[in-house]
Amino acid sequence: MQPGAHRQMTQPLTPDMTGLHLTFGLFLLVLLGIGAYFYRTTDTRRLADYMLAGRDVGVWPIAISEVASVASGWTFFAWVGVGFTTGLHGLWFSLAMLLVVLFMYRYVGPPFRRTSQTLNSQTVVDHLALTFHSTATGTAIRWVSTIAVVVFMISYVGAQLIAVGEALDTALELPYVAAVLTGGIAVAVYTTLGGFSASVWTDVVQGVLVLIAALLLPVAAIASVGGWSAFLAEATAIDPTLLSGTGGMGGGALVLALLAWFTFAMGAIGQPHALMRFQAIRSDTLISKAAVIALSFQALRLTVPLFIGIAGRVLYGEGAEPESAAMLMLADLFPPWLAGVLLAGIIGAILSTSDSMMIVASADLTKLYRTQLRAHVSEGTLLRLGRLIVGVVAALGIGLALWRPGTIFDIIEFAFVGLGVTVGLPLAALMIWPRTTGPAVLATVAIGLIGTIGNLYLFPDLFPILVWPLALAVLIGTSLLTRKPQARAA
Amino acid sequence: MNSLPPETWLLLLGILVVPLLGYALYRLDAARRSSPDDPAPDA
Numbered sequence: 424m425q426p427g428a429h430r431q432m433t434q435p436l437t438p439d440m441t442g443l444h445l446t447f448g449l450f451l452l453v454l455l456g457i458g459a460y461f462y463r464t465t466d467t468r469r470l471a472d473y474m475l476a477g478r479d480v481g482v483w484p485i486a487i488s489e490v491a492s493v494a495s496g497w498t499f500f501a502w503v504g505v506g507f508t509t510g511l512h513g514l515w516f517s518l519a520m521l522l523v524v525l526f527m528y529r530y531v532g533p534p535f536r537r538t539s540q541t542l543n544s545q546t547v548v549d550h551l552a553l554t555f556h557s558t559a560t561g562t563a564i565r566w567v568s569t570i571a572v573v574v575f576m577i578s579y580v581g582a583q584l585i586a587v588g589e590a591l592d593t594a595l596e597l598p599y600v601a602a603v604l605t606g607g608i609a610v611a612v613y614t615t616l617g618g619f620s621a622s623v624w625t626d627v628v629q630g631v632l633v634l635i636a637a638l639l640l641p642v643a644a645i646a647s648v649g650g651w652s653a654f655l656a657e658a659t660a661i662d663p664t665l666l667s668g669t670g671g672m673g674g675g676a677l678v679l680a681l682l683a684w685f686t687f688a689m690g691a692i693g694q695p696h697a698l699m700r701f702q703a704i705r706s707d708t709l710i711s712k713a714a715v716i717a718l719s720f721q722a723l724r725l726t727v728p729l730f731i732g733i734a735g736r737v738l739y740g741e742g743a744e745p746e747s748a749a750m751l752m753l754a755d756l757f758p759p760w761l762a763g764v765l766l767a768g769i770i771g772a773i774l775s776t777s778d779s780m781m782i783v784a785s786a787d788l789t790k791l792y793r794t795q796l797r798a799h800v801s802e803g804t805l806l807r808l809g810r811l812i813v814g815v816v817a818a819l820g821i822g823l824a825l826w827r828p829g830t831i832f833d834i835i836e837f838a839f840v841g842l843g844v845t846v847g848l849p850l851a852a853l854m855i856w857p858r859t860t861g862p863a864v865l866a867t868v869a870i871g872l873i874g875t876i877g878n879l880y881l882f883p884d885l886f887p888i889l890v891w892p893l894a895l896a897v898l899i900g901t902s903l904l905t906r907k908p909q910a911r912a913a
Numbered sequence: 914m915n916s917l918p919p920e921t922w923l924l925l926l927g928i929l930v931v932p933l934l935g936y937a938l939y940r941l942d943a944a945r946r947s948s949p950d951d952p953a954p955d956a
Contacts, residue, residue: 511917514924521931529938655916668920711942718932726928 443754444595446763450771459616482704482713483627496586496773498633498724499731500746501832506732507745510662512670515681517725519688524721527692527851528714534854535698536707544702547695547846548572548787551864552794554853560861564868565794569787571845571872572695575838576784577816581823582834583777586746587770588824589831593750594766603824610774611817614781615810629775632768634720637727639765640749643756644734657737665733679888686887690839693847695787696779746831777820785812837879840887844894845871852898863901870897 505513535550544550548568555561587606591597597605645654655666664671672680691697704710728749735748743751753762753769789809793800828834848871849864874890882889917925 511921511924514921514928518924518927518931521928525931525935528935666921667918668924708942708946711939715932715935715939718935722928722932726925 442759443763443766446760447591447595447767447770450767457613482709483716496583496776496831497835498637498728498772499749499769500586500589501582501830501835502725502728503732503735503749504746504830504832506729507736507743507748508732509670510658510665510733511668511729512664512672512680513684513729514668514726516684516688517722517729519685520691520725521718521721523688523691524718525714528710528717531692531851531854532701532710532714533707535701535850536704536710538854539702545699545790546572546702546783546786547693547698547850549790551846551849551853551868552790555861555864558861560865562795564861564865565791567865567872568846568868569791571868572787572842573784573816574872575841575845576695576780577819577823578834578841579780579838580777580816580820581826582831582838583773583780584820584824585827585831585834586773589744589747590750590766590770590773593744593747594754594762600825603821606770606774606777607817607821607824610777611781611814613774614778614817615813629768629771630720632765633772634723636753636765636768637724639757640752641727641730641734644731644738644752647756648734648737654734654737658733661736661741665736679885682888683886686891687836687840689891690836690841690843690847690887692851693843693845694839695783695842695846696776698847698850699779699783777817781813781816781820784816785809788812836887837875840890841871841875844875844887844890848891848894848898852902856902858902859898860902860905862905863898866901867894867898870894 502513538544538554539550542550542553542556544553548565551568552561552565555564584603584607588599588603591602591605592599595602645651648654648657658665669677670680701710704713731749731752732745735743735745735752738755739748739751750766753766757765786809789805789812792808793805823834829837845868849859849867852859852867853864871890871894874893875887878888878890879886916922
């Protein structure tokens with residue numbers, strides 16, 4: 424079969440496609456219904472309940488919701504696009520990221536859960552600031568890290584909404600602009616209604632659907648190519664490096680490529696929406712168990728999309744949009760009702776990620792307002808302010824998605840690395856290296872923000888290789904040069 | 914070609930091993946917590 428010979432399988436919408444539209448519409452209603460349910464039945468009047476679901480979430484919801492939350496636009500779009508264009512070389516990233524996730528669950532999660540409860544911190548930014556709360560450094564940390572988190576989170580939300588637009592445009596043939604607006608507004612509404620409780624429980628439903636989609640899509644795609652052997656033969660015929668772990672590279676080029684994957688994967692240490700789950704879990708003794716579930720799902724979702732991408736290259740040829748390959752297959756290979764359900768799960772996971780990110784940005788800005796600008800403010804006012812911020816972040820995310828300054832992969836990589844360096848690195852240092860000082864945390868956050876942007880725009884070919892050693896040098900150097908922390912609250 | 918290249922299999926094996934490592938560590942933690950001689954700090 425010639426590459427791309429399957430392209431004609433994507434037919435114009437038929438009356439059957441109405442079923443797909445209906446499933447998706449019903450799903451949005453269910454999502455909003457869950458938000459409304461938690462709004463009415465749980466005590467979301469207190470900010471801590473709104474943000475962390477009362478620090479009483481069990482193992483399975485935490486682990487599965489993390490998968491749904493971090494999966495989303497990355498899994499079925501950006502990572503499929505990488506499989507489509509470069510093949511299995513991306514497995515290096517998968518392996519590196521799994522090791523980073525294991526490290527986080529093992530060495531950062533438990534002490535973070537304990538100290539978070541002691542400090543009563545609600546987000547990672549809050550945690551960094553409260554650790555040095557009685558000093559001017561703590562105040563500066565809150566300002567700089569809030570700015571950094573908001574910048575990266577808006578980028579992240581924008582990338583997710585691009586994925587929503589791509590999905591609905593490709594699978595349902597809805598206009599891109601309308602799809603982005605629908606997704607953005609839907610997630611803003613249900614986030615503002617339900618808070619984290621809603622997002623944890625909707626994430627569980629979506630996590631399961633994402634899992635089903637991740638299992639069915641590659642099986643259907645490889646079967647439609649003619650089976651495993653035919654898939655391997657056709658992929659090799661298109662590009663012999665697609666199935667290679669080295670991507671056909673050697674020497675210095677391979678070393679640079681591996682460094683890029685490893686430094687990208689390091690971003691997993693600082694995803695505030697994922698870190699919030701450590702804070703929300705019932706007990707730090709549960710984190711070890713949650714790690715097993717999360718690692719299993721992560722292994723699956725970091726591997727399978729690459730195969731989906733390669734299958735997409737075989738089915739649709741080089742001319743297709745790489746990041747839309749999974750959505751093309753969804754529409755082509757499944758009956759409309761099943762495609763509708765799976766699309767609902769995927770869109771749901773994307774919206775969940777956006778919702779978790781908006782909650783984090785909202786929490787950080789709200790806390791900044793209360794601690795720095797207006798100390799005496801009621802919980803009710805804060806909650807209303809939090810909801811207003813969610814709306815504003817959603818609007819900015821929609822704006823970015825309409826602007827589309829890069830691919831979904833590009834934008835996620837920027838935000839992922841940026842968050843890892845600015846907040847993940849200082850947090851991990853605080854958890855595992857007692858010598859870490861307040862000025863070192865502040866300097867790392869500032870260098871992380873400037874360095875990520877500088878690395879991307881001044882040395883794009885070396886992104887994100889340069890920013891990590893720079894930030895690490897600043898963290899260690901400043902810690903050694905400044906006095907041992909006196910005002911550490913925990 | 915009817916198989917993946919060896920280095921790709923190795924990578925896939927590595928990806929499979931990490932969750933298993935996580936499981937082994939979880940069992941180790943559980944055993945340590947249930948042992949009266951070596952209770953966890955928050956047990």
